Amino acid sequence: MFINKTVSSRFFKKSAFAVLAIMCAALPLYAGTQTAALSESTPVTAAAPDGKKLSSSALMSFPEIAKQTNSVLYWDALAGNGIFEKNGRFLSFSAHNSFVMLDCLEITPCSLPIKQGGTYYASRDFFDTVKNIFDTLPPEVHFRIGAILIDPGHGGQDPGAVADYTVNGKKQTLREKDVVLFTAKDLYNRLKEKYPDKKIMLTRSTDVFLTLNQRTDIANTVKLAEHEAILYVSLHANSAFYTKAKGFEVWYLSPGYRRTLIKSTGSDKDKDVRPILNSMMEEEFTTESILIAKYIQNGIKAQVGHLTTDRGLKEEEWFVVRNANMPSVLVELGFVTNEEEAMLLFDKDYLRKLSVGIYNGLTAFVTHFEESRGFTGGR
Incomplete structure (x- = not known):
């Protein structure tokens, strides 16, 4: 970032x-x-x-x-x-x-x-x-969100979570890859209209397969101007052997996970300073990721909280959030293995409500970030 x-x-x-x-x-x-x-x-x-x-x-x-x-x-x-x-x-x-x-x-x-x-x-x-x-002060520096990358999980030969149901007398298969792609494209269109001056991107816009490395490589190679940040949002649908499990949840990277965000230049001075800056950046990314997750959780709950369960915020070392060198969250839209929720996930209007919830959460974070000049920890 x-x-x-x-x-x-x-x-x-x-x-x-x-x-x-x-x-x-x-x-x-x-x-x-x-x-x-x-x-x-x-x-x-x-x-x-x-x-x-x-x-x-x-x-x-x-x-x-x-x-x-x-x-x-x-x-x-x-x-x-x-x-x-x-x-x-x-x-x-x-x-x-x-x-x-x-x-x-x-x-x-x-x-x-x-x-x-x-x-x-x-x-x-x-x-x-x-x-x-x-x-005589130079113009004030304003940090801004320059790009938002939406990553609909799975695709192609990888359908993700799958469950078969009978809907109106016909057998239908609910596939995670289809649920998240529809939601991601709707979210993309909303953000594109809201932010014509920002890079709004999808890792995939069709039913194609991408490896986890390909997804994070896309995120980590986005070109940004100075003082610009990028956000990464991965969309998934859940499954469980316990078929009564239902609801949405938002994940962020465990704060205790350590990673290298700033590469070494090889100088002796860099050896002393880089760990400090790296630690500061990790803490900043964690703070921002938790804020994004909370805003998205609130946004989805406002849209569909009366129809499903808010399972809350969770932390985990998912591949995409630990390898995307930026604030990142993973959203589980619901359980394809819960029949009641599956009927909702079949419904395009319901998926649009999920999209609106994520959109409202992201725009709330962008507003907070840019109005606070990038000081997301608050003043």
Whole structure:
């Protein structure tokens, strides 16, 4: 998903935010309810650090700085610490330090805030420093979902789960490969219409056989632009010796499974850094896969929960989810071996409802992912 320099920018930015979150745990969002002196520039005269007098025009309140820089102010008056946030970037400052710090990484010297009558103010130098930092920042990076790959299981000489039933006096065979292909194609059409700017793909669109390796190779070789991600959704139908078993379930890769996502370049420095980045990426993929699974589970339940059983989320080391180097889930649409559910799986309208449920789950995840700029763990 995010390899090399992309993975660095994403995960190190996330780590920086974690530090900021600790710093700001007690910082209330300024909402104009604090002292009136903070609502606008206040004409006062105070002593500058060098002992000279500063005129009223040389002092500004922090809310006024936020207003003029189009940023959001988080301010803890008791501790004298604050943060200006703009376009996902965080500029932290303190009344006790003569510098500002961008995203917990870059420090820029500036004048010390000035306290007057119990309220802190900043000099024009402080304002100029904040404004200059925000004005010279490169355009914000937005991570987006660039591709969604739908993988209908089995096909060709591999029918998957099979069961024979008598429907309206005629013998009919319910085949997993047919159920998942119809559902996958319907899902494909819905996603294609929703996201004309994304790559929406099927591993197969006809009744052909693909090996498991071929399926994951397709997923792992999709070309993505920088800062783009791909999602992998494998569709299957279930079977069991216990014919009363019924319902849908969504699987994701066991969090404890270890795999190599970032290949080594052979350098000594890489040997130290790569395991850390690989572990961070694994954790990110796990988080995203669980979120996708939960969204899909909710989506299907909303559509057909009154007709069948929600068997919940499950984890397993299925071949396709452990070998697809991206967030991936496997959806079991129902049991072909349960006669009541089989009658539903014969019904094209029911399969469309399953498709709508998966579609709603995927679009909910895409919205969450892209609006949070790729920080799926939440803020």
